Every structure is written in structure tokens, then in C-alpha cells.
Amino acid sequence: xxxxxxxxxxxxxxxxxxxxxxxxxxxxxxxxxxxxxxxxxxxxxxxxxxxxxxxxxxxxxxxxxxxxxxxxxxxxxxxxxxxxxxxxxxxxxxxxxxxxxxxxxxxxxxxxxxxxxxxxxxxxxxxxxxxxxxxxxxxxxxxxxxxxxxxxxxxxxxxxxxxxxxxxxxxxxxxxxxxxxxxxxxxxxxxxxxxxxxxxxxxxxxxxxxxxxxxxxxxxxxxxxxxxxxxxxxxxxxxxxxxxxxxxxxxxxxxxxxxxxxxxxxxxxxxxxxxxxxxxxxxxxxxxxxxxxxxxxxxxxxxxxxxxxxxxxxxxxxxxxxxxxxxxxxxxxxxxxxxxxxxxxxxxxxxxxxxxxxxxxxxxxxxxxxxxxxxxxxxxxxxxxxxxxxxxxxxxxxxxxxxxxxxxxxxxxxxxxxxxxxx
Amino acid sequence: xxxxxxxxxxxxxxxxxxxxxxxxxxxxxxxxxxxxxxxxxxxxxxxxxxxxxxxxxxxxxxxxxxxxxxxxxxxxxxxxxxxxxxxxxxxxxxxxxxxxxxxxxxxxxxxxxxxxxxxxxxxxxxxxxxxxxxxxxxxxxxxxxxxxxxxxxxxxxxxxxxxxxxxxxxxxxxxxxxxxxxxxxxxxxxxxxxxxxxxxxxxxxxxxxxxxxxxxxxxxxxxxxxxxxxxxxxxxxxxxxxxxxxxxxxxxxxxxxxxxxxxxxxxxxxxxxxxxxxxxxxxxxxxxxxxxxxxxxxxxxxxxxxxxxxxxxxxxxxxxxxxxxxxxxxxxxxxx
Numbered sequence: 137x138x139x140x141x142x143x144x145x146x147x148x149x150x151x152x153x154x155x156x157x158x159x160x161x162x163x164x165x166x167x168x169x170x171x172x173x174x175x176x177x178x179x180x181x182x183x184x185x186x187x188x189x190x191x192x193x194x195x196x197x198x199x200x201x202x203x204x205x206x207x208x209x210x211x212x213x214x215x216x217x218x219x220x221x222x223x224x225x226x227x228x229x230x231x232x233x234x235x236x237x238x239x240x241x242x243x244x245x246x247x248x249x250x251x252x253x254x255x256x257x258x259x260x261x262x263x264x265x266x267x268x269x270x271x272x273x274x275x276x277x278x279x280x281x282x283x284x285x286x287x288x289x290x291x292x293x294x295x296x297x298x299x300x301x302x303x304x305x306x307x308x309x310x311x312x313x314x315x316x317x318x319x320x321x322x323x324x325x326x327x328x329x330x331x332x333x334x335x336x337x338x339x340x341x342x343x344x345x346x347x348x349x350x351x352x353x354x355x356x357x358x359x360x361x362x363x364x365x366x367x368x369x370x371x372x373x374x375x376x377x378x379x380x381x382x383x384x385x386x387x388x389x390x391x392x393x394x395x396x397x398x399x400x401x402x403x404x405x406x407x408x409x410x411x412x413x414x415x416x417x418x419x420x421x422x423x424x425x426x427x428x429x430x431x432x433x434x435x436x437x438x439x440x441x442x443x444x445x446x447x448x449x450x451x452x453x454x455x456x457x458x459x460x461x462x463x464x465x466x467x468x469x470x471x472x473x474x475x476x477x478x479x480x481x482x483x484x485x486x487x488x489x490x491x492x493x494x495x496x497x498x499x500x501x502x503x504x505x506x507x508x509x510x511x512x513x514x515x516x517x518x519x520x521x522x523x524x525x526x527x528x529x530x531x532x533x534x535x536x537x538x539x540x541x542x543x544x545x546x547x548x549x550x551x552x553x554x555x556x557x558x559x
Numbered sequence: 560x561x562x563x564x565x566x567x568x569x570x571x572x573x574x575x576x577x578x579x580x581x582x583x584x585x586x587x588x589x590x591x592x593x594x595x596x597x598x599x600x601x602x603x604x605x606x607x608x609x610x611x612x613x614x615x616x617x618x619x620x621x622x623x624x625x626x627x628x629x630x631x632x633x634x635x636x637x638x639x640x641x642x643x644x645x646x647x648x649x650x651x652x653x654x655x656x657x658x659x660x661x662x663x664x665x666x667x668x669x670x671x672x673x674x675x676x677x678x679x680x681x682x683x684x685x686x687x688x689x690x691x692x693x694x695x696x697x698x699x700x701x702x703x704x705x706x707x708x709x710x711x712x713x714x715x716x717x718x719x720x721x722x723x724x725x726x727x728x729x730x731x732x733x734x735x736x737x738x739x740x741x742x743x744x745x746x747x748x749x750x751x752x753x754x755x756x757x758x759x760x761x762x763x764x765x766x767x768x769x770x771x772x773x774x775x776x777x778x779x780x781x782x783x784x785x786x787x788x789x790x791x792x793x794x795x796x797x798x799x800x801x802x803x804x805x806x807x808x809x810x811x812x813x814x815x816x817x818x819x820x821x822x823x824x825x826x827x828x829x830x831x832x833x834x835x836x837x838x839x840x841x842x843x844x845x846x847x848x849x850x851x852x853x854x855x856x857x858x859x860x861x862x863x864x865x866x867x868x869x870x871x872x873x874x875x876x877x878x879x880x881x882x883x884x885x886x887x888x889x890x891x892x893x894x895x
Contacts, residue, residue, distance in 0.1 A: 222639060222855070222857060223854060247638070247640040247641065249640065387746060390745040522855075533838070539747060548658055556856065
């Protein structure tokens, strides 16, 4: 081979390499001013296909009414959503607008990733006037509007109507934990694959309510709001009930994931967010209904309204378009009709009134109406809440499976919580 | 960085090369041939480097660079968004008091220690069956290799998960024989064996290498041994194993390093939802915990430190293997 030809080929190879790198670099930049002058905004959320179908219909509606704006979408399951978001955000390329929840506002607010939407409210691009129950400002942290609710939810007990009827127990407002425990004991029958209640001792939001009923809370502004002794009691009680065969054993519960224990027909009662009812009902033939949270004193449930939100990225190049998009998604009655209570009860009066709930959604609406007068301010969620929540659940499950003792589980949780809340 | 040359000398050289491609022109002065050859050699070297350049750029930008950055990050507290803060050896000391880190080390160690020998044993066994000429040999070889082609993919993890779930194929088949164990993947005691089985099933790559090694073993050795009355096991122990020990060493090294880095299949088999680790952290392999710390918990400094610990661990095991090979690996004369 002549050396000239080889050198030319070499240069070409190098040129190709450089060109590829160039492509790579320009690909990362991602300019989004379209050739036709259209502005493109990127929107991502977590959820399953059913939510995606609904959201895509609302986006079609938005694009029709705002021909200058194109919306690109992306969604993942809850767990994968945040790892992808973190990666994109660290690379300086987060979506312009995305689903968020109260638990994450401080975490990402402190890192200056969330756009303060207050200037857009002042500029008239985002209208907060029509929100129900003071929800409009629910996403305001230290004077910055970091999220706008698209749905509200509150905690509840999903129960199997027939099982409770057979046990002769009617869960009603003001019932106590003793009443609940008695019902669970009546329903659980040895030898049958059906238990009185799901093993919910690892659900952070349930323990939060239990603590709030005692004048404490899961979190303070700084860190955990309870002691190791408190948690030893809570998890110790669950250990005892598991041993007595009153709660769904960990092994059975693990088998049915991602289904819940109540919709898999293993348990008669499960504590969760009220908007989950629609999903549970679709997974089972049993009749499910919503009951109030048991109390300690016969009165106070200590529950509060939480919500899924939309947040905008602080790096977005199109804050105005993003604000218009959020405004449309929370105020447009048609959007409310399409979404229903998929993300919780609709946040604004216009949407709430436009949508006529049926089936499970009707039960959710009725439940939220019945607890309106009991709602209290939300527990603070410091940065690291999500890690603590995951650790609380996972360590509880290890304890329930019997791989660690209650004492070991409690000290492991406090170790991990300290790390998560410290950073 | 790039060298530019005037085209003239290259042109003249090409003319000369065209006239006599192998040797320099006879009319050239005595000192010319050597100089030309040297220059040509230099040019070819340059061309070689140019051919290599895309790879070099790749390794500099995509491997070496990030590695150096992660080495720095290993000594910092870095949450991906704020600038890294130097903390010295804190990340490393934290690992030793981190229960889940120890869990991940234990799970990974069990996986490496069980899955690697199992996979190699299966690979060697199948290779020995396939080395003898028989009808449909080509078909069998491809069929046994196929799982490895698709093995690393997510889809096969999903299939595996579907097979071993509660009330799925495996569970139902076993209950026919009176063993009603429930699902494998959701059970903290059985999820890791499921993962190990998946890994062992993907024995194609080492099998092919074993096949090549087995074919090198001279038939005369077996014939001589048979004449001397050696049984099958004896022949395997005293002829096959020593003769293929270099191949065995190579496979062992490769598979161990590979096993340390298990990630995708553990993630997929554990299924959706919850935090990393599968049921009761029984599938919390090292790289998965690393990923969780880095990308979910935003502790990239700690994750980087974990990555360097993994590298150190793999390096240590590799060193021990290399040291041990003089005891059991036999190279043919001249081979080493």
C-alpha cells in the first residue's frame, strides 16, 4: 500500500471521528427554536400508560389552542422518573415543565432547579384565582412559587366492604384504633389466605398521621420528629400483629407487587392515598370503599391535603410558554373532564365543576368532601424526604420478612435517615 | 496537534514507489534507502495513529477523563448540582459503617463465588459434549450460544422474571411435583439463586472459548491413556484439565471481572417499584447500590468512592488469580 493513500485514509478516519464528535456536541446543545418559529417545550411526568393516554389528549387540546407552542412528552414509572430527571438536570438539560410533588419541592428548590412562577402570575400568564381550598399557594416555599397543584389527595383507608360487613364493623367518622384492631382481628381467620389488614407499618404517610394525632409529626423543619423509642413501639406493634397472623405476611405481599395487597385479594383494609382507589378498583372484582382514618381520641384524624404538582425548570428558555401551559392544564374545564381524578381531585373550581365523577371517582369526591372540615396544615417535607420514605418502607419490609429484628431495623433506619437528611 | 506536511515529498515518493514498489530506486545514493525506509516507517506509524485517533479520542473523553474526574469526586461531597466539597477520606470510611454497603458486598461476593464456577462448569460440560463430531453439530453449537447473544439485554431479564414469578411457569411446573414454593423472584431467599441461574444459562461465550481449547488437545494423549487403562474421569483430570488450563484461566478471569459488574439483570429481575435491592435487599448487587446512591440519592461523591473500591476489589482478585496461575496453569513449551 502506498503511504500516501494510507495517510489520506488516516486523515479521513480522523475527520470522520471529529465529525462524529461534532455531531455529538451539537446534539447535546439541543436548540429548540423550530424552523417555522414554533416554540418547543418538553414535558415529562411519572405514571403508567393510562395516565399517558389522558395527558396526551390534554396536550392535543393545548396545541390546538396554542398553535405557536409544541409540547414534547416523556414519561416513566415513578422510580425511574427521578433518576432520569436527575441525570438530565445534572447535564443541564432538564425538561421545561414536569410533574412534581410536595415531597420534592425543597430538595430541588434548594438546588435552584425550580423556576419561581410568581413573576409569571404577576405578568398574567398564570392564573391562581380559581383554586379550591387554598391549593393555589400550596407549592409556595419561602415566598417562591415552585409548584402548581394539578390534583389534591388525602390519606384514607381503602376497605373491602363485604369483609367488614361480615365482621359486623362499620368504619365511620371518629372510630378509634382499638375499633380498627378489633375489626382486623375478627376478619383474619387462621388457615385462610386472607388477612384483616395490609402490612402498612412502613408507609411513611400513615406513621406521620399517627404521630400527628399524638402532637408530633414525621418531620420537623430540620429533621425527624420522633424518637427511636417511638418507632420501636410502632414497628414492635406490627411485629406482634404479624406474628399473630393479623397482617398480610411479607412473603405474600412481595409476591403480588406491584399490585396492592387489598386489590390482590389478600387483605381487607389498606392505608393509602384516596386517588389510588380508581387503580385498585380496576385490579379487583371485590367491592372497595373509602373509610376515614382511625383516631386516638375519637375526633382528630390529623390528615391534610397533599397534591401532585407541575413545576417548571429554572433553566427553561421559555418561562412564558411554560406558564401558559401550566395555566391551561389547571384551569381549562375540558382538561378536567379528560383527566378526572387520575392525579387527585381536580384543583380548580372550573375543572372540579366541569367533571362529573362516576364509579370510584364519585367515592373519592364524596370522601374528600366528608373530611374537608378536618384538614390541617401539611407536615414539612425537608430535602431528602424521598430517600427517607424509601428507606422507611424497605427497612420495614426487611423487618416484616424477619431478616432483621425490630431493634436492628430501627437503628438502621435512624442511621440512613441521618445521612439522607444531613446532605 | 495534527501534523501537516507539504504534499511535494509525498508526491515524489509516490512516483518512486510506483516505479518500484518494494525497493528504492537502484540509482539512489547508498544512504538513501535507509532514510527512505525510515521515513516511510514514520509515515506508516503516523497513519496508524490517525487510524487509532477516533478510538483515542473516545477513550480520552469518554473513559479516561470521566475516570479521573470520578477519582477526584471520590474525595468530595457532591450532589450533582452544587459544586463538590472536599471531604478527604470520609466517603471511604463511611462505607465500612454503612450496613447496606456491606449487604451489597455480601450479595455481590455470593454472586461471584457461585455464579462464576457454575457458569464455567456448564460451559465446559456443554463444550465437551459438542467437541466430538456428530450430526447437527453446527446447529447445536449455535443453539447453545444463542442465549448469550441476547443475554445482556433487558428483554431476557423480563422473560426470566415472568418465568419465575408467583404462579408462573416454573412455579406451576414445580407444584406438579408437589413443591409449592410460590414465586422465586419475590422471595428474598430465592431471588439471588434465580439471578445466578440466569447468569449460568448465558454460558455461550466461555463455551466457544472452551471448544477452541478442547480442539487443541492432541488425540494421541487420550489414546495413550486409554491404552494404559485410564477411565473417563481420570482422562479428564489428568489430560483435559491441564491441557486447557490456560483457556480455563482466561475464562475464569474474564467471567469473574464480568460478574463483579452485574447490574442489568439484577435490576430487571427485581422488578418495578420500591428502592434498589429487590425483596429484602436480597438482590442489592454492588453496582446497583452505587447507582442508587449516585442517581437517586444524589450522592455522587460517595458513589464515585464506591466505584473506586470496586475497581480496587477487582484488581486485588485479578492479582491473586495471576499469582495463583503458576500453580495450576500449564503452558505448553514455548508458550511462555
